[in-house]
Amino acid sequence: MNLERLENVLHNEPKFRLKQAKQAVFIDLISDWEQATNFPLEIRQRLNDDCPLEIEAEVLKSQRADSVKALIRLDDGLKIETVLLNHADGRNTICVSSQVGCPLGCLFCATGKMGFKRNLTVNEIVEQVLYFARLLKKQEGRVTNIVFMGMGEPFLNYESVLGAIKALNDKDGLNIGARHISISTIGVVSGLIKLAKEPRQINLALSLHAPSDDLRAKLIPANKKYPLDAVMEELNNYLVQTGRRVMIEYLMIDGFNDDKEQALELAALLRKIDPPLFFVNLIAYNPTADFQPSSTKKIFDFKKTLRDQKIDVTERYRFGQDINAACGQLAGKW
Numbered sequence: 388m389n390l391e392r393l394e395n396v397l398h399n400e401p402k403f404r405l406k407q408a409k410q411a412v413f414i415d416l417i418s419d420w421e422q423a424t425n426f427p428l429e430i431r432q433r434l435n436d437d438c439p440l441e442i443e444a445e446v447l448k449s450q451r452a453d454s455v456k457a458l459i460r461l462d463d464g465l466k467i468e469t470v471l472l473n474h475a476d477g478r479n480t481i482c483v484s485s486q487v488g489c490p491l492g493c494l495f496c497a498t499g500k501m502g503f504k505r506n507l508t509v510n511e512i513v514e515q516v517l518y519f520a521r522l523l524k525k526q527e528g529r530v531t532n533i534v535f536m537g538m539g540e541p542f543l544n545y546e547s548v549l550g551a552i553k554a555l556n557d558k559d560g561l562n563i564g565a566r567h568i569s570i571s572t573i574g575v576v577s578g579l580i581k582l583a584k585e586p587r588q589i590n591l592a593l594s595l596h597a598p599s600d601d602l603r604a605k606l607i608p609a610n611k612k613y614p615l616d617a618v619m620e621e622l623n624n625y626l627v628q629t630g631r632r633v634m635i636e637y638l639m640i641d642g643f644n645d646d647k648e649q650a651l652e653l654a655a656l657l658r659k660i661d662p663p664l665f666f667v668n669l670i671a672y673n674p675t676a677d678f679q680p681s682s683t684k685k686i687f688d689f690k691k692t693l694r695d696q697k698i699d700v701t702e703r704y705r706f707g708q709d710i711n712a713a714c715g716q717l718a719g720k721w
């Protein structure tokens with residue numbers, strides 16, 4: 388799919404054509420300009436040549452039917468992964484990628500282990516959502532939420548991520564509210580500063596994963612560049628400026644960061660946040676390589692310690708592990 392040339396192709400046509408074209412793509416969710424029957428044949432052909440709508444993908448469905456993974460082929464042959472999460476309450480969340488691979492190389496993450504190829508364009512981010520919007524339409528469903536928790540670090544591709552959010556947010560298009568869109572970051576400080584200034588009320592999630600620099604650096608090489616002090620300070624500025632609640636993501640890794648002591652250390656770190664607009668989301672580690680997930684009991688105890696410390700905490704539902712569609716398991720081979 389490529390919509391980058393859409394305005395060019397329709398440049399000499401009356402203005403309403405562009406509006407009609409966008410409606411066809413984002414509301415009627417057509418996958419071939421032939422289906423835009425309100426367009427003259429000649430324009431449909433030109434659009435099919437210059438702005439093809441087809442999205443090439445291989446699809447995998449989870450046994451539990453809670454998720455679907457698409458391996459999408461980009462124009463240059465590289466591949467990325469996108470996941471549809473069907474929540475029990477009827478919400479349909481699309482977990483989108485922002486980069487092909489990731490340059491940050493976190494040791495627990497399958498994407499990080501595969502290295503980095505390139506940033507995605509606005510079009511390539513939007514196309515991931517459109518792919519599932521089309522699929523859901525066939526089942527009379529719609530995309531309700533978007534999370535930037537697929538491959539890549541969204542704040543290292545800030546402009547394209549925000550460009551895509553603007554397109555997905557469009558009232559005359561998919562009309563997905565900013566409050567239903569979340570960006571997850573490992574703590575890229577420049578991104579926190581920029582997001583705080585955005586007029587759109589986009590949600591933020593911070594991948595913390597450890598309560599001290601020593602421990603965090605063992606998982607996240609980028610902790611050198613973005614140490615905890617700097618990240619927490621900028622998170623605090625973000626909260627002062629936006630007044631929006633953030634999610635603190637914390638992976639539960641067996642024998643690494645899941646002890647009572649570490650829960651207490653985490654509570655002490657988070658208690659400094661002012662205003663205290665946050666909650667902790669515990670994520671059972673999806674085994675990809677060198678680490679093991681914490682036991683259910685360990686997670687339960689960790690949660691209880693945090694609660695006793697008056698820290699709000701939830702646990703993430705485990706989606707689609709059988710198709711490697713869960714967080715951190717995306718490693719579409721290019």
Ligand code: SAH
Nearest residue numbers: 496536539540571572573594672673714715
């Ligand atoms: N780069 C961003 C967004 C993509 S990763 C970030 O790191 O936040 C999305 C989430 O998946 C992050 O919280 C990340 O820490 C988590 N994740 C990575 N590998 C994982 C794994 N193997 N099991 C569970 N979660 C993982």
Ligand code: SF4
Nearest residue numbers: 489492493496499539
């Ligand atoms: Fe990149 Fe996020 Fe994976 Fe780290 S966890 S390697 S930042 S995608």
